[in-house]
Amino acid sequence: MEDPIIEVKNLKVTYNKGKSNEVKALEDINLKIYPKEFVIFFGPSGCGKSTLLYAISGLQAPTEGDVTVQDKNLFKMTKAQMVEYHQTGMGMVFQAFYLIPSLNVIDNVCLPKVFRGESIEERKKEGIKLLHRFSIVEQAQKFPEQLSGGQKQRVSISRSLINNPEIILADEPVGNLDSESAKNVLQILKELNEIDKKTVILVTHNAEHLSFADRIIYLRDGKIIKEEVNKEKRPMGAEDEVKMTVEELSGELKVLMRTFKNLSITQVGALMVPFKANQLMSHVLSELNEEQINTANGFLKELLFYNINLEQLAKNLDMDYAKGGAGWNKRRADRFTERVGQIIKQAEIIRKSSSQLAVVSLSQYFIDLFKLNLDTETKMRFDSLLQQRIEAKLDRIEFQKKMDASKVLGGINLNRITAEKVSREMEIIMLIKFSD
Numbered sequence: 001m002e003d004p005i006i007e008v009k010n011l012k013v014t015y016n017k018g019k020s021n022e023v024k025a026l027e028d029i030n031l032k033i034y035p036k037e038f039v040i041f042f043g044p045s046g047c048g049k050s051t052l053l054y055a056i057s058g059l060q061a062p063t064e065g066d067v068t069v070q071d072k073n074l075f076k077m078t079k080a081q082m083v084e085y086h087q088t089g090m091g092m093v094f095q096a097f098y099l100i101p102s103l104n105v106i107d108n109v110c111l112p113k114v115f116r117g118e119s120i121e122e123r124k125k126e127g128i129k130l131l132h133r134f135s136i137v138e139q140a141q142k143f144p145e146q147l148s149g150g151q152k153q154r155v156s157i158s159r160s161l162i163n164n165p166e167i168i169l170a171d172e173p174v175g176n177l178d179s180e181s182a183k184n185v186l187q188i189l190k191e192l193n194e195i196d197k198k199t200v201i202l203v204t205h206n207a208e209h210l211s212f213a214d215r216i217i218y219l220r221d222g223k224i225i226k227e228e229v230n231k232e233k234r235p236m237g238a239e240d241e242v243k244m245t246v247e248e249l250s251g252e253l254k255v256l257m258r259t260f261k262n263l264s265i266t267q268v269g270a271l272m273v274p275f276k277a278n279q280l281m282s283h284v285l286s287e288l289n290e291e292q293i294n295t296a297n298g299f300l301k302e303l304l305f306y307n308i309n310l311e312q313l314a315k316n317l318d319m320d321y322a323k324g325g326a327g328w329n330k331r332r333a334d335r336f337t338e339r340v341g342q343i344i345k346q347a348e349i350i351r352k353s354s355s356q357l358a359v360v361s362l363s364q365y366f367i368d369l370f371k372l373n374l375d376t377e378t379k380m381r382f383d384s385l386l387q388q389r390i391e392a393k394l395d396r397i398e399f400q401k402k403m404d405a406s407k408v409l410g411g412i413n414l415n416r417i418t419a420e421k422v423s424r425e426m427e428i429i430m431l432i433k434f435s436d
Contacts, residue, residue, distance in 0.1 A: 002235045003071070004032040005167065005199050006056055011065035013051050013222075025051040027222045029065070035166070037233045038193040038200045040213035048222040049203045050171055056201065057092060057169050058082055069167070087112060091160030095172040097152045099144040099159075106131065106140040106324070109158045116163065123162070128324045130158035132291060134188065138298035138316070140324045150181030157188055168192060170202045174209075186212050288328070295326040300340070304432075310341045342369075343425075347433035350390055359387045362429075366422055374412070382412050389426055396427050 011029040016022050026048045033039055041049035054060035055067050058074045067074045069089065077085065099108045106127050113123035131137040134154040144152055153173060160168060170189060174182035190212050192198045202213065210216050214231040217224055286293065299316045302308045308316070317333035319325020328336070346365055350358040363383050366372060374382055385402050388394045394402070403419035405411025414422065 002034060005035045005070055006033040006201075007031070007066075007068045008052070008056070009066045009068070011052075011055060011067065012063045013048075013055060013060060014063040017063060024222050026055070026062075029224060031217065031224065032234075033199065033201065034234045035199055036193065036197045038190065038202070038212065038214045040210060040216045041201065041203045041219060042205070042207075042210060042216050043219035044205055047219040049205075049219050051222075052219070053169055053171055053201060053203050057090060058085060087115060088163045089165055090167040090169055091163070091165040093153070093156050093160050093168065093170040093173045095175040097144070097156045097176075099152060099155060101144055104141050104143050105136070105147070105155050108144065108155055109162055112159060112162050125322060126162060127158065128322060130161055131155075131324065132295060132321070134158060135294050135298055137295055137324050138302050148181070149177045150184060153177060153181070153185050154188070157185070157192075161192075165198075167199045167201070170200065172203055172205070174204075174206075291321070292326050292328060295321070296328070296336075299326065303340070303344075310337050310344075313337050313340070343429055344432055346429045350429070350433045351435070355387055355390050358390055359383050362386050362390075362426075366425070369425070370418055370422060372414070372418075378407065378412055381407075381410070385412070386426075389430070396423055399423055399426060 008029050008031040011026055012024070013026040014022060014024050029048075029052060031052075041052055043049050051060055055062055056069070056074075058067075058069075058077075061075060069085065072081070072085075074082070074085070100111065103111065106124060109127040109130060110123040113126070116123075128137060128140065131140055134157065136151055136154050136158075139147060139151055139155075144155070147155065156173075168189065173189070174185050177185065186209060189200050189202060193200045193214075202209070204210075210228075211230065214229070214233050216228040216230070218226045218228070288296075296317055299308065299313055303310070303313050314333050314337040316324075317326045317328045317336065318330045319327075321327030326333075342365070346362055349361045353361070360383075363379070363386060366382075366386075367374065372382075385394065385399060389399050400419055400423035402410070403412050403414050403422050404416055405413070407413045412419075
């Protein structure tokens with residue numbers, strides 16, 4: 001039977017003991033946490049959940065009792081053993097992020113490796129892998145003040161993983177985040193538990209987070225008052241042997257989940273088919289893998305935020321994946337960047353010029369791009385439709401119908417496929433042009 005990875009026995013933590021302002025933060029805590037569990041410490045502010053987490057981390061010495069991690073009593077460790085535990089045994093994620101303002105993102109992530117004596121090249125290689133994984137590699141050279149809260153926390157998680165610890169301790173990691181970023185961070189912690197098999201302990205006072213846990217430990221006034229199980233992962237004798245066999249049979253799915261980040265354990269049977277179809281379509285049409293697409297998408301966002309220019313976009317797309325780029329080849333990167341630049345240019349012309357000048361530019365753009373052969377009358381009608389779409393007097397469906405309709409019915413008489421391409425191109429230009 002598998003032994004607990006963490007065991008807390010008769011733990012007491014008292015602040016200012018023997019003084020008039022004595023506070024009992026924890027009282028008679030007994031707890032076992034097993035490998036690969038996702039455990040939440042839940043309760044109101046001041047209940048002792050963070051103190052318990054810090055005792056398990058070795059950062060809070062007990063007044064009485066013991067904390068054993070992987071069969072080692074934390075508070076009987078030598079100084080060197082405790083340093084080793086903090087560097088490689090566990091990783092911590094904090095509500096306040098605790099990123100170093102003077103270091104850029106990649107250096108923040110790699111900081112724990114500096115003290116391991118590893119070469120700059122090796123530690124940055126590992127750091128880039130993590131930034132790729134959490135879709136923030138395009139932020140690698142930025143400083144913490146330039147990031148959103150959600151991005152900072154993903155950097156913090158990357159830093160906690162850089163030395164590949166078995167245990168992840170997270171103290172209110174989404175307390176400073178908006179709901180969407182919070183959900184993203186919780187999903188990352190769930191993935192680390194289910195796919196990477198990390199033991200995760202999360203402190204929270206938000207009941208909406210409880211569904212992410214396998215087991216919930218409720219605390220109040222420094223005591224454990226109850227526990228609740230969502231998914232049993234603790235060893236259960238013969239029943240556990242059956243469970244392990246099922247896990248072994250699903251090994252192929254686990255490996256696939258490391259490659260396809262949007263693939264979840266719930267997508268089985270018929271639910272797997274739409275996912276397969278989307279991935280197959282993407283693969284056949286784009287010839288790019290999911291990581292290359294996601295990384296490129298991050299760089300594209302940086303372009304649209306005006307953080308990089310087209311030249312930098314092309315360079316980042318062509319850069320080797322292991323160095324923080326998207327891993328495309330130069331020809332594909334240049335071709336993609338040229339198309340993006342053309343679309344952005346037309347959007348800028350619409351935004352900054354009169355509608356008449358915008359129509360002149362757009363009209364010639366479409367004629368050149370789709371090799372349109374328009375007579376004088378049809379060209380005038382085409383220009384009129386472009387102006388109506390710029391002024392939002394037509395929507396996409398109406399615009400496309402006019403492109404496809406015969407000249408007798410007031411249309412342009414393009415074939416259906418070309419009409420759809422012109423319409424789709426016009427919509428993406430209008431989307432890029434739009435600003436709230």
